[in-house]
Structures are given as structure tokens and as C-alpha cells.
Amino acid sequence: MTDYPFFGHIIDNEEVESLDGKRFDTINPWTREKWAEVAEASAADAERAIASARKAFDEGPWPRMGRTERAKLIHKLADLMEEHADELARLDSTDMAKPFAQAKHDVARSVWNFRFFADHQRDHVGEVMPMDSGHHTYTEYGPAGVVAAISPWNFPLMMATWKIAPAIAWGNTCIIKPAEDTPASVVMLGRLAIDAGFPPGVLNVLNGYGVPAGSSLTGDPRVDRVTFTGESGTGRIIMSAAAQNLTPVSLELGGKGANIVFEDAELDNAVYWAVESIFRNAGQVCLAGSRLFVQAGIYEEFLARFKQAAEKLVIGDPFDPATQFSSLASEEHFRKVKSYVDSVEDEGGKILTGGLAEDGAWLVRPTIITDLPLTASQYCQEIFGPVVVVNKFETEAEVVHLANDTAYGLNAMLFTENLSRAHRVSANLKAGTVWVNCFFIRDLRTPFGGVGDSGVGREGGNFSREFFTEPKAVVMQI
Numbered sequence: 001m002t003d004y005p006f007f008g009h010i011i012d013n014e015e016v017e018s019l020d021g022k023r024f025d026t027i028n029p030w031t032r033e034k035w036a037e038v039a040e041a042s043a044a045d046a047e048r049a050i051a052s053a054r055k056a057f058d059e060g061p062w063p064r065m066g067r068t069e070r071a072k073l074i075h076k077l078a079d080l081m082e083e084h085a086d087e088l089a090r091l092d093s094t095d096m097a098k099p100f101a102q103a104k105h106d107v108a109r110s111v112w113n114f115r116f117f118a119d120h121q122r123d124h125v126g127e128v129m130p131m132d133s134g135h136h137t138y139t140e141y142g143p144a145g146v147v148a149a150i151s152p153w154n155f156p157l158m159m160a161t162w163k164i165a166p167a168i169a170w171g172n173t174c175i176i177k178p179a180e181d182t183p184a185s186v187v188m189l190g191r192l193a194i195d196a197g198f199p200p201g202v203l204n205v206l207n208g209y210g211v212p213a214g215s216s217l218t219g220d221p222r223v224d225r226v227t228f229t230g231e232s233g234t235g236r237i238i239m240s241a242a243a244q245n246l247t248p249v250s251l252e253l254g255g256k257g258a259n260i261v262f263e264d265a266e267l268d269n270a271v272y273w274a275v276e277s278i279f280r281n282a283g284q285v286c287l288a289g290s291r292l293f294v295q296a297g298i299y300e301e302f303l304a305r306f307k308q309a310a311e312k313l314v315i316g317d318p319f320d321p322a323t324q325f326s327s328l329a330s331e332e333h334f335r336k337v338k339s340y341v342d343s344v345e346d347e348g349g350k351i352l353t354g355g356l357a358e359d360g361a362w363l364v365r366p367t368i369i370t371d372l373p374l375t376a377s378q379y380c381q382e383i384f385g386p387v388v389v390v391n392k393f394e395t396e397a398e399v400v401h402l403a404n405d406t407a408y409g410l411n412a413m414l415f416t417e418n419l420s421r422a423h424r425v426s427a428n429l430k431a432g433t434v435w436v437n438c439f440f441i442r443d444l445r446t447p448f449g450g451v452g453d454s455g456v457g458r459e460g461g462n463f464s465r466e467f468f469t470e471p472k473a474v475v476m477q478i
């Protein structure tokens with residue numbers, strides 16, 4: 001019998017089994033073999049985690065601690081993450097076949113999430129507003145309470161820390177429920193938080209499936225905030241569960257990003273980012289540029305260069321340093337992406353390059369589709385894989401209409417050397433983020449979130465502060 005590594009729940013600063021001893025397997029999608037076992041929560045385990053976070057908030061030191069002291073502990077956790085960066089990255093690479101160099105990049109971003117919010121809560125304490133009437137008003141941002149954070153599998157550590165960091169920095173206590181496909185790095189984060197000296201109950205990790213682990217958190221009246229990243233359909237279920245208790249939600253959901261290349265774009269740059277935006281992380285990115293629009297005058301040239309660049313990507317073992325592209329994160333997800341690729345020709349499109357790998361791997365090659373009707377499922381729905389649909393356009397007005405003609409509105413990219421057009425088109429795009437001549441660059445002070453089916457609310461900088469605190473106005477007659 002093989003002894004597999006085990007990842008338990010972290011509750012009250014202890015790593016524990018489920019009360020009923022239940023575990024599930026976690027699979028390495030590159031080898032397609034089980035590599036670890038994970039505690040599988042029932043509602044009773046969720047109850048333990050909520051009770052721990054509640055007690056830590058109501059009675060523990062964390063919300064009452066000075067801001068500098070709290071920042072110090074969070075920076076200490078960030079230091080430990082840096083010390084263990086290779087190990088954290090290895091866990092994400094093993095759990096989801098993310099190329100190791102990309103996983104290392106995600107760890108660095110996760111560290112920055114903590115460092116940024118540790119400092120932000122210390123420096124953005126509130127505002128003072130002397131009133132014309134002679135009264136004196138000031139604002140206070142007190143912690144909201146217990147935060148339930150539910151994260152997806154595509155950036156396991158980065159997405160989880162994007163939620164945990166502002167939640168705890170603002171003095172809340174937190175229960176994170178990582179995606180069942182990729183729990184390992186978040187459990188390790190919980191272990192590091194214990195080593196950093198976090199008080200018990202501040203950061204609990206609950207492993208398991210959406211139902212019952214996640215749903216036990218989102219429907220519980222002792223939870224004060226729910227922050228969720230995942231599919232739009234799951235977002236709807238979570239919002240309605242939280243609504244029963246009037247619990248505020250922040251939802252970061254799916255996307256179908258438009259990537260627009262105008263004739264005057266700097267082509268090398270546009271090709272580089274077109275590849276990055278749909279093939280990095282094997283296209284399993286909410287922000288992916290999955291609908292590519294290229295202006296007629298450069299269509300043939302751009303497509304030829306884009307195809308060549310896509311075919312040059314090195315596909316292979318996530319731990320080979322040369323690898324840029326690897327398997328999809330799970331068999332279930334592979335089957336979903338495969339079904340979209342299998343039906344391209346039936347829906348009237350052509351596969352210019354890519355398609356399925358033939359050796360039984362859970363791998364879809366970088367895939368470029370052309371000539372597809374705008375009603376096809378591959379064009380309308382989020383595939384969440386390395387599959388891009390390319391369309392030709394003539395005018396600015398036409399492409400703005402096309403880009404906005406979707407239920408989603410997370411982000412868009414545009415490539416042009418015309419500054420006026422860059423401003424004009426950015427203003428007219430229905431999207432939470434617009435990148436001009438670039439992609440994926442983030443300043444953590446800015447709002448992040450989506451329009452329509454892409455989400456509810458914004459996080460980042462002061463936007464995270466508004467969500468994770470109870471802002472209060474104090475008005476004094478002096």
C-alpha cells in the first residue's frame with residue numbers, strides 16, 4: 001500500500017481529519033495518477049470551522065490588535081511563503097499541471113497580495129471631514145466579522161490569497177474553502193500561518209466539495225461576508241444562499257474576453273499578448289482573450305504570425321523548465337473543453353491549428369478557430385481552455401458592438417498606436433478592466449471585477465476595504 005501525502009483541514013491552528021474520517025483523492029493531471037489524499041468536509045466539519053472563526057472574531061486578539069502588529073504578522077507569513085516558494089509552486093504544479101515557472105510567478109503574486117493588504121489596512125484608516133455647519137465627521141473601517149472565501153482551481157494559491165489577504169488584513173477571521181481539484185497549496189498556506197504565529201481561528205482551511213463544504217459556509221448566518229471566485233452559475237447559487245441571511249457577497253465570475261487588434265497596432269506586441277492571453281495557464285483564465293477580433297487590413301498577416309507563435313509553444317511536463325504549456329487541470333475539465341473542440345466543424349468553424357493531443361493525455365493543444373458563426377457555442381460560452389475564436393472586422397463601431405455583445409463583461413484588450421482611439425474604445429467597452437497594448441498587468445489599488453454575468457462588486461485597494469469592513473460615520477458637534 002502506498003502512503004500518500006495528506007492534506008487536512010486547518011481548524012483552530014490544528015491540522016485535522018474530518019470528523020467522520022472521510023478523505024478524497026487529488027489527482028496529478030499530467031500523470032493522471034493520484035498523488036495525495038485530502039480531508040473531505042461534511043456539514044459538521046464546516047460547523048467546527050465556523051465556530052472557530054466566530055470565536056476568534058468575537059473573543060480573540062485579531063480584530064482588537066493594533067494595525068501595525070497585524071501587518072507585522074501578515075508580513076511574517078509573506079516571508080515564510082517566500083522561503084517556501086518552491087514547495088508552494090510544486091503543489092500547484094502537481095495539482096493542476098501548471099508549468100512550474102508560472103506557478104512560481106503565482107506564488108510571488110500571492111506574497112504580494114499579503115504584503116499589499118497588510119500595508120493598505122495600516123495606511124488607509126479613514127477620512128476626516130470638517131463640515132460647514134461646524135460639525136466634525138470622520139469615518140472608521142471596522143472589521144465585518146467572519147469571512148467565508150471560496151476559490152477556484154485555475155490559480156489555486158493566487159485566487160485564495162486575493163481573498164484571504166484583504167479579509168484578515170482588515171481584522172476579520174476567515175474560512176477558505178479551496179477548490180476540490182487543487183487544495184494542497186492552500187493547506188500549506190494554513191500551516192505557514194500557524195508557523196507565523198497567527199492566533200487560532202484567524203485562518204481556517206476547509207477542504208471538500210462545493211456541496212456540502214462550500215454551501216455550509218455560504219448559507220450560515222454566523223458568516224458576515226462571502227467572497228467567491230468561480231463560475232457564473234455557482235455565483236448565482238451562492239448569492240441566493242447568502243441572500244437568506246442578507247449576507248453581502250462579492251462575486252468574481254466567468255468571462256469571454258474580447259481581444260481587439262487594430263490595423264495600426266504594433267504587431268509583434270499584439271501577437272505576443274494574443275498568445276499570452278489565451279494560451280498561458282492553458283487558457284484556464286477568467287480573463288482569457290478567447291474572442292480575438294482582427295481588423296481586415298492585417299487579418300491574414302496577423303493570423304499567420306499568431307498561428308506560428310501558438311505552434312512554437314513548448315508543450316510538456318509541467319516540471320520541465322522548457323515547458324510553457326501543459327495538460328488541463330482535471331479529466332472532467334478536459335472532457336468539457338474536448339466537447340467544444342469536437343463540435344467546431346459541426347458548428348460551421350475551421351480549426352486553423354491545435355485540437356486534441358492523441359496519446360490519451362488530458363491535453364488540448366493551443367487551438368485557433370476561424371470562420372465560426374457568431375451563434376456557435378464556442379463563440380458564446382466560456383470554454384475556459386486554450387481555444388480562441390478569431391473574427392475579422394472593418395470598423396471601430398462594428399468591433400465595439402461585437403465585443404460588447406456578450407452576457408459577460410470581465411475584461412477586454414485592445415491594441416492600437418492611436419491614443420485617441422485607445423481612450424474612446426476603452427470608454428465604450430463593457431468590461432471591469434480594459435488593457436491597452438498589454439494584458440494581465442495589475443495594480444492592486446485598482447478595482448477588479450466584472451459587469452453582467454462576470455460578477456457582482458469589485459475588490460482591490462479601497463474596494464476591498466469597503467467590502468471587508470463595516471464603514472461607520474461618526475459625527476460630532478464641537
Ligand code: NAD
Binds near residue numbers: 151153209455
Ligand atoms: P466552480 O464555480 O465550479 O467552483 C468554484 C468553487 O466553488 C470551488 O471551490 C467549488 O467547490 C465551490 N462550489 C461549487 N458549488 C458550490 C456551492 N453550491 N456552494 C458553495 N461553493 C460551491 O468554478 P471552477 O470551475 O473552480 O473555476 C472556474 C471558473 O472560475 C470559471 O468560470 C472562471 O472564469 C472563474 N474565475 C473567475 C475569476 C475572476 O476573477 N472573475 C478568476 C478565476 C476564475
